[in-house]
Amino acid sequence: MASLYQLKPAFQRLLHPAVAVLARAGVTPNQVTLVALVVSIVTGAALVAFPADRAALLAVPMVMFLRMALNAIDGMLAREHGMQTTFGGFINELCDVASDCALILPFVLVLPQAAIWVVLLTVFAVLAEFAGVVAQALGGSRRYDGPMGKSDRAFLFGFIALLLGVGVAPGAWCVMLVGAGCALSALTMFRRIKLGSIEIEAANKTKGGSGT
Numbered sequence: 001m002a003s004l005y006q007l008k009p010a011f012q013r014l015l016h017p018a019v020a021v022l023a024r025a026g027v028t029p030n031q032v033t034l035v036a037l038v039v040s041i042v043t044g045a046a047l048v049a050f051p052a053d054r055a056a057l058l059a060v061p062m063v064m065f066l067r068m069a070l071n072a073i074d075g076m077l078a079r080e081h082g083m084q085t086t087f088g089g090f091i092n093e094l095c096d097v098a099s100d101c102a103l104i105l106p107f108v109l110v111l112p113q114a115a116i117w118v119v120l121l122t123v124f125a126v127l128a129e130f131a132g133v134v135a136q137a138l139g140g141s142r143r144y145d146g147p148m149g150k151s152d153r154a155f156l157f158g159f160i161a162l163l164l165g166v167g168v169a170p171g172a173w174c175v176m177l178v179g180a181g182c183a184l185s186a187l188t189m190f191r192r193i194k195l196g197s198i199e200i201e202a203a204n205k206t207k208g209g210s211g212t
Contacts, residue, residue: 003146004155012072019073023081029074030088033095036070039063040099047106057110060103060161064154067099071150096150097129104157107178111160111170117178124185125153131189135196139203143192148184156181 022032043063046056074092078084104122108115129150132143146152160177164170 003144003149004151005144005146005149008072008151011068012076015069015072015076019076019080022073023077027077029078029083030085030091032070032074032077033088033092036067036074037095037099037102039070040067040102044102044106047110051106051109054165054167057161057165060165061158064103064158067103068151068154071096093129093133097126100125100129100150100153104153107157107160110164111174111178113170114175114178117175117182121153121178121182121185124182124189128185128189128192131192131196135192135200138196138200140196140200143196145191145195146184146188147191148181148188153181153185 040063043056043059046053046059050056078088078092101122104118104125107118111118125148128148132145136142148156156177160174
């Protein structure tokens with residue numbers, strides 16, 4: 001199913017010059033990951049403190065985009081410049097989930113009418129990322145299947161914050177968008193479980209067949 005994650009290769013090509021500069025400067029993937037986490041926490045804290053402030057809301061789309069860029073950069077630094085480490089893998093996965101929670105959960109205060117959907121979406125988002133990691137732990141690939149992956153969640157809440165920030169009144173449209181995002185997040189979790197299981201079972205059958 002369609003997901004903004006499919007645009008990642010083109011996005012990475014745009015980031016290559018910046019990644020090369022950072023690598024020459026000695027910046028590590030873990031440093032980039034932690035910067036993304038700090039920026040996410042600070043932005044989330046601003047939303048908690050000022051949930052109706054237009055400046056705080058308008059900062060969200062920019063931070064979401066910056067976070068996506070930083071998430072791409074840390075992976076490119078690790079893979080393309082020989083900086084991959086096991087510890088870095090843990091930091092990357094844990095900080096990604098923490099950043100998601102820091103940026104999404106404050107919308108409980110921004111959109112009290114959609115609070116339950118915001119919480120459920122966050123839960124399904126965490127479970128979807130966990131499912132993607134479990135697939136890899138069981139011998140498959142890290143699953144990034146959509147339709148509501150990390151990039152899609154960033155777009156959804158960035159879009160909502162942008163509309164609120166320019167003065168669009170919150171209403172039923174907020175509940176519908178977040179509710180739809182919740183349903184798509186649940187679907188994403190189940191898709192990653194299903195496709196991960198199919199991939200792993202196929203690999204196991206291939207191994208079993210080659211051993212006979």
